[in-house]
Amino acid sequence: MAKALNRSLSDAKLAREDEFYTQLPDIERELRHHKKHFEGKVVYLNCDDPRVSNFFHYFSYNFEKLGLKKLIATCYKSQNADLWSQNDSEHAIYLEYAGDVNNNYSPDPEEVGIRPLNGDGDFRSAESIELLKQADIVVTNPPFSLFREYLRQLVEHDKKFLILANQNAITYRDVFLLLKENKIWLGYNNGQMEFKVPDYYEPRATRYWQDEDGQKWRSFGNMCWFTNLDISKRHEELILYRTYNTTDYPKYDNYDAIEVSKVVDIPIDYNDVMGVPLTFLDKYNPGQFEILGLSGTDYPTTKKYGKKERVVDGERMKSNTGTLGCVIRTDSFGAGTHFDVGYPVKGIYRRLFIRRKRPAS
Numbered sequence: 094m095a096k097a098l099n100r101s102l103s104d105a106k107l108a109r110e111d112e113f114y115t116q117l118p119d120i121e122r123e124l125r126h127h128k129k130h131f132e133g134k135v136v137y138l139n140c141d142d143p144r145v146s147n148f149f150h151y152f153s154y155n156f157e158k159l160g161l162k163k164l165i166a167t168c169y170k171s172q173n174a175d176l177w178s179q180n181d182s183e184h185a186i187y188l189e190y191a192g193d194v195n196n197n198y199s200p201d202p203e204e205v206g207i208r209p210l211n212g213d214g215d216f217r218s219a220e221s222i223e224l225l226k227q228a229d230i231v232v233t234n235p236p237f238s239l240f241r242e243y244l245r246q247l248v249e250h251d252k253k254f255l256i257l258a259n260q261n262a263i264t265y266r267d268v269f270l271l272l273k274e275n276k277i278w279l280g281y282n283n284g285q286m287e288f289k290v291p292d293y294y295e296p297r298a299t300r301y302w303q304d305e306d307g308q309k310w311r312s313f314g315n316m317c318w319f320t321n322l323d324i325s326k327r328h329e330e331l332i333l334y335r336t337y338n339t340t341d342y343p344k345y346d347n348y349d350a351i352e353v354s355k356v357v358d359i360p361i362d363y364n365d366v367m368g369v370p371l372t373f374l375d376k377y378n379p380g381q382f383e384i385l386g387l388s389g390t391d392y393p394t395t396k397k398y399g400k401k402e403r404v405v406d407g408e409r410m411k412s413n414t415g416t417l418g419c420v421i422r423t424d425s426f427g428a429g430t431h432f433d434v435g436y437p438v439k440g441i442y443r444r445l446f447i448r449r450k451r452p453a454s
């Protein structure tokens with residue numbers, strides 16, 4: 094029995110690590126920029142146990158201040174939930190809260206009325222979708238392992254949303270296309286974030302600790318809020334001051350674009366295609382620039398290389414790198430890592446291709 098339990102626990106762990114509990118200050122820091130959207134709205138938290146979720150805490154506490162119409166939360170209960178979840182009820186549950194005129198506190202979910210769901214509360218279940226249909230805005234930190242599906246569902250149901258995810262999601266083809274088409278964008282507080290994690294999470298060498306109460310924590314340096322709620326940031330012009338020259342802004346060897354290694358260095362006088370780091374999305378104003386593509390995802394290369402060799406500090410070694418991404422031609426196989434594609438080139442990290450917005454003719 095113990096063995097079976099252990100096996101099921103490690104299967105569950107292997108299957109996914111989706112339990113990261115968002116902290117109230119992170120929610121407050123972001124929501125402060127979106128308040129105007131919530132008046133008269135039904136808010137749905139579809140991956141949240143109201144008994145522990147800080148999203149529930151935030152929206153129930155601020156229900157009257159935001160002028161909400163209704164708050165709904167559903168809590169998922171997977172077959173292995175007893176092994177990892179903070180809830181120990183038999184069923185997945187949901188809760189609907191319609192406010193309290195005298196409210197100046199965060200209501201106790203048990204008093205508001207927790208009701209069982211028939212199914213497991215999966216955001217894709219018929220019950221959850223019925224609740225989703227009632228919602229105007231969905232806000233949560235969803236399971237990262239299901240992020241693509243999660244976002245697709247929100248878009249299919251034409252919902253407004255503000256959701257937290259790892260920056261890696263930007264490089265998923267379908268997520269990237271939504272960003273490129275200006276159907277979604279990044280919120281305000283992207284970057285470093287800390288999350289409580291369940292007790293069964295294994296210790297890690299980095300970005301992991303236990304506090305004095307024994308609570309385990311993990312942190313990430315690349316969290317992002319994705320939203321389709323309009324925000325003033327995306328209408329602000331990025332102030333730039335550098336001018337173009339061929340030395341500081343070399344052309345890629347395999348893409349028809351120049352390399353701009355820092356967003357602040359985008360040249361003010363270059364009107365053609367530029368490769369910029371993904372952090373550009375944090376500053377992106379669709380009135381100032383257009384996004385054309387992402388290296389390695391949906392932008393045409395001008396060259397395909399045959400067999401390549403890695404050269405580190407002049408020494409040749411086997412290359413295990415799959416794709417080279419964007420590359421720049423160099424003068425020699427000097428210090429650092431180069432590739433020999435018939436001549437020396439250096440690999441550059443993944444780049445977004447952008448161009449200054451052209452005035453409509």
Ligand SMILES: C[S@@+](CC[C@H](N)C(=O)[O-])C[C@H]1O[C@@H](n2cnc3c(N)ncnc32)[C@H](O)[C@@H]1O
Pocket residue numbers: 111112113114115139140141142146147148168169214215216217233234235236237239
């Ligand atoms: C990243 S955690 C965040 C929890 C909570 N939203 C928060 O921010 O504190 C994602 C949550 O989604 C739940 N979950 C996993 N799969 C789910 C599914 N298919 N449907 C709904 N919720 C799911 C997990 O159990 C987990 O509690």
